[in-house]
Amino acid sequence: xxxxxxxxxxxxxxxxxxxxxxxxxxxxxxxxxxxxxxxxxxxxxxxxxxxxxxxxxxxxxxxxxxxxxxxxxxxxxxxxxxxxxxxxxxxxxxxxxxxxxxxxxxxxxxxxxxxxxxxxxxxxxxxxxxxxxxxxxxxxxxxxxxxxxxxxxxxxxxxxxxxxxxxxxxxxxxxxxxxxxxxxxxxxxxxxxxxxxxxxxxxxxxxxxxxxxxxxxxxxxxxxxxxxxxxxxxxxxxxxxxxxxxxxxxxxxxxxxxxxxxxxxxxxxxxxxxxxxxxxxxxxxxxxxxxxxxxxxxxxxxxxxxxxxxxxxxxxxxxxxxxxxxxxxxxxxxxxxxxxxxxxxxxxxxxxxxxxxxxxxxxxxxxxxxxxxxx
Numbered sequence: 001x002x003x004x005x006x007x008x009x010x011x012x013x014x015x016x017x018x019x020x021x022x023x024x025x026x027x028x029x030x031x032x033x034x035x036x037x038x039x040x041x042x043x044x045x046x047x048x049x050x051x052x053x054x055x056x057x058x059x060x061x062x063x064x065x066x067x068x069x070x071x072x073x074x075x076x077x078x079x080x081x082x083x084x085x086x087x088x089x090x091x092x093x094x095x096x097x098x099x100x101x102x103x104x105x106x107x108x109x110x111x112x113x114x115x116x117x118x119x120x121x122x123x124x125x126x127x128x129x130x131x132x133x134x135x136x137x138x139x140x141x142x143x144x145x146x147x148x149x150x151x152x153x154x155x156x157x158x159x160x161x162x163x164x165x166x167x168x169x170x171x172x173x174x175x176x177x178x179x180x181x182x183x184x185x186x187x188x189x190x191x192x193x194x195x196x197x198x199x200x201x202x203x204x205x206x207x208x209x210x211x212x213x214x215x216x217x218x219x220x221x222x223x224x225x226x227x228x229x230x231x232x233x234x235x236x237x238x239x240x241x242x243x244x245x246x247x248x249x250x251x252x253x254x255x256x257x258x259x260x261x262x263x264x265x266x267x268x269x270x271x272x273x274x275x276x277x278x279x280x281x282x283x284x285x286x287x288x289x290x291x292x293x294x295x296x297x298x299x300x301x302x303x304x305x306x307x308x309x310x311x312x313x314x315x316x317x318x319x320x321x322x323x324x325x326x327x328x329x330x331x332x333x334x335x336x337x338x339x340x341x342x343x344x345x346x347x348x349x350x351x352x353x354x355x356x357x358x359x360x361x362x363x364x365x366x367x368x369x370x371x372x373x374x375x
Contacts, residue, residue, distance in 0.1 A: 001035045003370060004078055004086040008042045008061060010049055015207075016290060017106065020150075020175055021089045022049075027363030029053040035370070038081050040074075066092055066133075084375050085145075087366070093140040102369055103140045104148040107287025108157050110137070113211045141165065145373045148366065150175050150288040153309035157287075173365040174313070176357035177293040191271045195261045201232035202333065203276040203300070205269070205291045206283075208235075208242035213282040213305065213323050215249055220282075220329035222255040227334060231257065233280075234272065238263040273298035278336055278343070281305065282323045289313050293357065296350030301343045303332050317349035 007025055009017040025039055029052050040061035041049055049058055061077055063069040075097040078086055086101040093103055110133050141147060141162050147170045149155040155170045192199070202221070208214050214235070221233045237243060239262045250258050264272060273279070279295035281304045289310050292302045296317060304310050305323030319342065321332035336342055 001084045001370065001375070002038070002082065003035055004038045004040060004081060004083040006061070006074075006086065006088045006090075007039045007049070008045075008063070008065065009090060010039075010041055010045045013042070013044050017090055018045075019290070020104070020106070023176070023359040024089065024363055024366060025049065025056075027360050028367065029056055031360070031363055032367060038083065040077070065090075066129075071095055085370060085373055087370070088140065091137045091140045093136065093143070095136070095139055100145050100373060100375070101143075102146040102148060102373065103144045104150065105137075105141065105154060105158060105287075106150050107154055107285070108137075108161060109211060109285055109287070110134070111161055112285055113209075138162070144169075146171060146369050148173050148369055151309055151312055153312050154287045171365065171369050173362045173369075174357050175288050175290055176359045176362060177290060177297050177354055188271050188275060191268050192275060195234075195259070195264070195268075195272070197234055197259055197261070197272070197275075198230075198232055199275060200228075200230060200277045201234045201259070201275075202278055202280050203234045203236065203272060203295075204280050204282075205236040205295070206281075207237050208240070208246050210242070211283060211285045213284045214246055216323065216326050216329060217280060217282040218246070218250055218255055218258055219253075220326045220333065221258065222253065223326070223330045224334060225256065228337065231277075231337075232259055233257060234259045234261060234276070236261055236264050236269065236272065270298060273300055276300055278303050278333070280329075280333060281310070282321075282329055283307065283310070284323050286310060286313075292318060293354055296347075297354050299347060300350070301336060301346040302350060303336050315349075315353055317346060317353035319346055 005025060007021050009021045011018045011022050014021060037056045039056060039058045041058055043062045046060055051058060061074060063074050071094045075094045078097055088101055088103045091103060091105060149158060149170050149172050152172055155172050158170060159165055206212060247260055273295060279292060279300040279302045281292045283305055286307060286309045292304055292314055295302055302318040304314060304318040304320055306320040319332055319336050322328040
């Protein structure tokens, strides 16, 4: 087969989608010595990917995500290479592409959180764009040969929100996390000092979109101050509109000991993980939830919202709370911090849990999806 992969999200520029796409391509290179692959990249990540398998070739497709050029020019480029199958690792499938494709659906956040709070756009423009997103997702799900879902939760969500989608069309392939450490050659003390972090501290890693529920987390953290006066809350994530808005909330409420460190490279992030007391994840909606798994791999006890997806992915390896109730978040954090036996129990369960997931297995299962498509 001649297979195309829309890898414009490849690497750090695509955040979670970028990690998924990068791992998929890297593992397929090692596993598939038969099929031919064309990997489509943007100018920003074109040099970042260097094929290691002669059956893999890269192609420049410098079209912005969710843009008119993506819709009009990308289909022409794909057709030029006479592909038997294209894998779109995200729902942004061009309407004009009429050939065979499979699509990965990571979540339906846009369906469940369509509020104006989730955007910096003009309200009218936002709703136009939201309707366009809905149409594209509908097209991707309806026209695809197969749908890859990253969790059973996401599969169930798709079936419940889209009529007449046969269960056998949706295949679940879980994501994974790295189970090794990339400790910085610099000393821990120097790294913590650089980010103005003082131990002890809790850590959260991710964006600050409204469904991540960080306002509730900082409110819960504030209520713990009297009982844990030396405790800090470290929030790791690239500064954007949503993080700036959260900073304003923290400042207006006068909440102390919240540290915004912005983007942190992997080497430094591992040090931040290893020196933290626990990882807290208050998200109200996830399609998979990679950050808690990554924290477990670094040996951190995880305190997490009881969203159905998180219970599926984390199993018994986290201490859960109701993310909609601030007092419940605070109570869970307090209980874990004060109970060393519970911390150790969660930590050991975490080490066992991460072994259930593998990027290699994900790629093998994805190859199986490709083979199942009738050409």
